[in-house]
Amino acid sequence: MARRAKTEKGRRARERVIRFFFFGVALASITTLFLIALFLFLEGVPIFKEVSVLDFIFGTEWYPTDDPADFGIFPLIVASIAVTLVSSLISIPLGVLTALYLAERASPRVREWVKPMVELLASLPSVVIGFFGMVIVAPFLQQMLNIPTGLNLFNASLMLAFMSIPTICSLSEDAVFGVPVELKEASLALGATQWETIVRVILPAAISGICTAVILGMSRAMGETMVVLMVAGGAAMMPTSLFDPVRPMPASIAAEMGEAPFQSEHYYALFATAIVLFLFTLAFNIIAEQISHRYRQVGAATL
Numbered sequence: 001m002a003r004r005a006k007t008e009k010g011r012r013a014r015e016r017v018i019r020f021f022f023f024g025v026a027l028a029s030i031t032t033l034f035l036i037a038l039f040l041f042l043e044g045v046p047i048f049k050e051v052s053v054l055d056f057i058f059g060t061e062w063y064p065t066d067d068p069a070d071f072g073i074f075p076l077i078v079a080s081i082a083v084t085l086v087s088s089l090i091s092i093p094l095g096v097l098t099a100l101y102l103a104e105r106a107s108p109r110v111r112e113w114v115k116p117m118v119e120l121l122a123s124l125p126s127v128v129i130g131f132f133g134m135v136i137v138a139p140f141l142q143q144m145l146n147i148p149t150g151l152n153l154f155n156a157s158l159m160l161a162f163m164s165i166p167t168i169c170s171l172s173e174d175a176v177f178g179v180p181v182e183l184k185e186a187s188l189a190l191g192a193t194q195w196e197t198i199v200r201v202i203l204p205a206a207i208s209g210i211c212t213a214v215i216l217g218m219s220r221a222m223g224e225t226m227v228v229l230m231v232a233g234g235a236a237m238m239p240t241s242l243f244d245p246v247r248p249m250p251a252s253i254a255a256e257m258g259e260a261p262f263q264s265e266h267y268y269a270l271f272a273t274a275i276v277l278f279l280f281t282l283a284f285n286i287i288a289e290q291i292s293h294r295y296r297q298v299g300a301a302t303l
Contacts, residue, residue: 044271079246086157095168103176122166130230156232164217175209225250
């Protein structure tokens with residue numbers, strides 16, 4: 001009896017240690033995020049002594065080195081949103097459909113070859129993808145479409161889609177594989193075709209995981225720096241077509257931070273741009289999580 005009590009006490013002590021360990025890890029993550037946000041606000045807010053918040057966000061002129069300087073980041077915001085949306089229109093259908101093919105239609109031999117290749121694409125450095133877009137894709141687009149430059153919004157969107165597809169595909173495939181086999185077999189036993197089973201059973205059951213994959217893929221596209229710095233064209237102006245050069249917010253921060261004098265107006269403006277990017281990413285993830293939660297409930301109700 002005493003040994004059993006001692007064993008139970010030891011087990012509870014281990015559980016308590018494990019619980020505190022995971023609490024500490026979670027607290028460290030939250031604290032790190034809070035400190036990063038605090039640092040951004042401390043370094044970015046001083047610019048609003050020189051320019052109003054509305055003029056900073058909705059201004060269309062970005063000439064931080066002029067005298068007087070213009071700090072309008074609206075073209076940068078539009079470029080970031082446009083590049084993310086266009087890349088998502090390419091990557092989401094390709095990633096999800098590839099995942100469905102690998103999970104439901106591909107033979108085991110094909111899956112063994114294709115899935116590692118897809119995951120290998122996800123590990124490619126962004127500078128390599130940017131170099132490919134700059135050296136190969138840009139001249140091809142310029143020659144085939146007869147446009148002034150191949151470094152533009154469309155090129156950047158293609159490269160970002162190329163980066164996002166492996167993430168979306170791999171996570172979506174895991175979500176589809178997580179659907180219980182009994183559900184598929186029951187649908188087929190009731191006379192449904194494989195296509196009807198995929199649309200009416202598998203997708204509703206896996207929609208939450210697929211939404212998570214899409215969220216991660218779009219988040220990577222929105223926050224990517226090196227690719228858009230190399231292939232977007234670097235022009236801080238409002239795009240009027242897919243083939244105009246643009247400068248998203250991450251590219252502007254990366255390109256100019258090394259040249260901005262410490263604690264100058266330009267320096268503070270770049271940190272304020274980082275604040276806007278941080279808030280955009282935060283709002284995007286909150287909205288996406290709400291959508292994912294809603295689809296999770298819809299999928300459960302459908303099943």
